[in-house]
Amino acid sequence: MSSNTPEHAAVWFEIPVSDLKAGMAFYNAVLQTELVETDMGPQTIGIFPNKEPATGVAGHIYAGNPGVAGKGSTVHLAVQEKLESAMDRVVENGGKVVSDIVTIDSGRFVYCLDPDGNSIGLFN
Template sequence: MSDTVTNALVWCEIPVTDLNKGVKFYSAVFNTKLEPTEFDGGEIAFFPHEGDTDSSGHIYVGKPAEKGTGGTIHLNAPDNLEATVARAFDAGGEIVGEPVTIPSGRFQYMLDPDGNSIGIFELAA
């Protein structure tokens, strides 16, 4: 392999109780299309990514942590924070708190319909 991975984070996995509902939710929130695919004897749905060294992840049928108690995965807002948060709410997510500004951008916490803690991140202009 000639590519070198330089990011500390290389992959994330988000458990959902129903893959089709998870695909519908995450596709709507992030303006993309997650496609269920067979993998290792089960079905998962990958977030879009380019190349073998991009950080990305997938959703799979599993047991989410108790509502809001698991680790938080931050995902990139495809357009802007407000629009992505609005889509999350409309798709059945729960918005947690107000946007937080940090030197590299802004983010806001939400819970997906299974209670997974998700941060929606917008890079600073």
């Protein structure tokens, strides 16, 4: 491995939502967690909780301009309990499940769209 190889390939992600409060409610419900609303100077964001904020991969949502629904990058978010339950919460909270569950050696995931059309993966 090269000495230039980082510990994590990704270090931070941002998901634009049309309404911060509504976005936080969606992700809180789906992930069964509490995003932390934080004033970051020019704007307020909702930070995804992380057990190791100094060394782990983290991210946030912010009030911005979501791209075209279903286009662009896909951020995979950790689900701590049964994947099927999280899929139900996606639909119950205004999102869409857009794939079947995919099983790979390291776990299972499903592709979804949040209410703004952002592509997300739910992984466990």
